[in-house]
Structures are given as C-alpha cells and as structure tokens.
Amino acid sequence: MNLDTPGHYAHRRGGVASGAPVMGMRCAKRPAPARPPIRFGRCVTPERASGTGLAYTRVVDQEQRILLTQASPGMVLARPVRLPNKVTLCPSGATLDDALILRLMNRGIKRVMVLGASVPQLPRVGVEETMRAVRERFSRVRDLPLMHLLEKLVEDKLVRRS
C-alpha cells in the first residue's frame, strides 16, 4: 500500500478476495469499484458503500501549512520538503525533531506542510461580522474623506476575502 498517494478512501475492510475478476469474464460476484489507497488521517468515519454492502473507511486528511518557527518536535510532515531545484530534503511522513527543524531552518526553509491541525488557524469570519468590525474600527474617523475612502477599500477587500 502506497502511503504517500493522496486519497480519501481507505481500502475496504474485507471485501473482494484476491484474484480480482478479469474484464470480460463472467463472475459470480460484482467487483468493488477501485478505491485510491489510504494516505494519512486522524478522523476516521466508517461509511457504508451504497449497493455493495461493504464497509469502507473514509479518511479525512488534515494538513496544515505552517511556518517552520511554529513547528514542534513530534509533528509529522504531510508533504516532502523540497528545495527550489526540486531536491528533496526530507520525505513526507518524517517526524520532526529539534535537530531536523534546525537543519531545515539553516537551509532557508520557511514553511512546511504537517499533518493534523495543531496550530490554530484564523477562523473564517462571515461577511456581516467583517463589515461590523470594519465599521467599528473606523467609527471615529469616518467623517474624514481620506479615512472614509480607506474604510470603503478595506471593507471591499475583507469582504472579498471572507
């Protein structure tokens, strides 16, 4: 099983026996659809594949792009660390430790992809909340033409982003 290939479904639990039917041959049992192999994941949600009666495991991959200065020992690389010339410094699946973090820093690496979501991310803020916050921030300078222009620009940019 290739652990490095991205995918969302784990291999079946049980299911079709080895010696899968060859195309064109009559077979007593309908073969299960091909599934990409399992990758990494923490949240495992069992699902019933419709029609097959077979149990599948859905793997919700969680990756996070973090700055290397945020990395802690024990974190696992979700993707390989490569130099701009495509030379791989570190393969995916490697566990970070202090020495490795330091070596990557010394090579000028700034960001890595790690498994899980151990570093909190900015929450997605709704449009209404964004606009309310912008208006509150500019509430005391809105009567100045330059600041009014800036408020409109900021509101536009933040709403687009949210």
Added chain:
Amino acid sequence: MSLPLPTIAARVITVAGFSFSRTLDKLMKMIDSGQCSSSVVAAIVASDPVLTALTLGRANAGADGEVAQVSGAVLVLGMSTVRGMIEEVMPLADRGVRLMATYWSQANATATMCRILVDRCAVFAGNRPDDEVLHVAGLLHTLGDMVAAIHFTAEYDVVIQRLRRGEGPFATLMKEELGADPGELGALVARAWNLPPTPAAVVRHHLRPLRAPEPLIPLVSLVHVARQLARGCGFVAGQDIYVEPIQPEVMTLLGLNPADLGSILDAFFAEMDELEVYEGLLVKTMRT
C-alpha cells in the same frame, strides 16, 4: 492619576524585557545546539519587537556607529551575548500573552506595510531605506504601548475603560492617566534600552511625524501611515481597536497617491497570509 515624567523615567530604567516563553525557549535551544547560523537567530529575533529593541540597544552600546539592522546587531554581539540577553528576558504570563500577541501582530503588520508602502512613495525615489531598517522602524514603533500594557497595568486598564466609553483617543487618554503618551513613554524606553537614533525617533514621533527631526520626517511619516493602514485592516492591539486619522500633510509629504491604496492593500493582504501567528493566540484576539 498621572505621574510626573521623571518618575516614569525612573520606573522605566528598571523595566525588563518580555517575550513569549516559546520564542525564548526556541532561541535558547537553537543557540545551545551550536549549529545555528546567526541569520536564523536574527530572523527570529526580528519577528519580536522587544527582542529586536534589546538586541539593537546592546549592539549600539558597544559599537562605533549606528547599528540599525538586527542581523548586524547579532553579529556585533555574538551568540553568547545574545544568549545572555535572552536569559534576562521575562517570559510573559497569562494576561500578557494574550495582549502581547495582538501587539506583536500589529507591529509585524506595520513592518510589512512599511516595506510595501515605501515603493509607492515618491519621496523615497532614489534614497530608499534598507528593508531591514524599514522592518525595524515598523516593528518598534509601538514600544511605548507595549511597555504601558505590561509594566503600567493599572493606568493602562483605566485608559482602556475610558477608550471604550469614547472619552478620547488612546494617546490622549494615556497622557491623562499615566502622564506620558505612548510616544513619550516609548522614547523613555528607547533611551533606557539604548536604541539607536533612527528607531528611537520613530518610537517617539510616529503619532505626530512632522515633529520628528528633519532628516527622519519621511521615515517617521511612512510608519505613521503604515500603522493606520495596518490597523484599518484589522491588526489592532488589545482593546485599542479604533483607527486614528492619517494626517493629509503626511500623505502629501510622502508623495503617496490615495488612488494607490487599493493595490497597496492587495499586496499587504497577500504578504500577511504568510505572517506567523504568535502562540496561536492571534486567532483568538484578532477582531477580524
């Protein structure tokens, strides 16, 4: 109750540096490993306003000329001196961590905005300051606010309560409650920590840039505008959430066209996506 300026100055002399324990631990580990380059240490120090100020101050104490760049300061000091300095820095406690995360983010956002703005200002055509000088200027401008929040907590809390009630701008309320506005307090800290003249002038005059020493007016004005743009974009500190006016004369002096603000904000947001979130606390305290 406001304090006389000499009293504040006397208290500021004993003010210790402060930072996140995680940053301090990481730096100590890296230096102790003996395999860390000075540029990596400088990069981490330069993301932290207080460590930057302390490093520059120490380096300038023993240097002939002005050391205005963190990388140069780390080289001047050497790793063992930097390590000794970090040992003296006070790790922030609970209240401080949450509050300082917002000040740290505002400082870094202002530093980023300075580097973006400088290329749009006609006044810097032909004499553009070095990126590290711009970064340090943006990073340190809010030194007075940070020291007030950590070392003058009683006065700071009253200021915040009055600010919420709309009794005036933050700087005015600080002057009334503490006896020094953030610029004056920052200037006292800059003197106590031996900051070089350029960042010291930015700290002192960023609220009223036209009062800065003549040669430094463009740089201080740049920080003044960058600060308000960053705050407008949501990088506000603690409960001090209100954007203050940008002086129109400053825009004229810089040769900054308001029509360019849209593209400036686009460039800023693109860069800020990459900014480190300190201790993961920025997410809990940022308003948007």
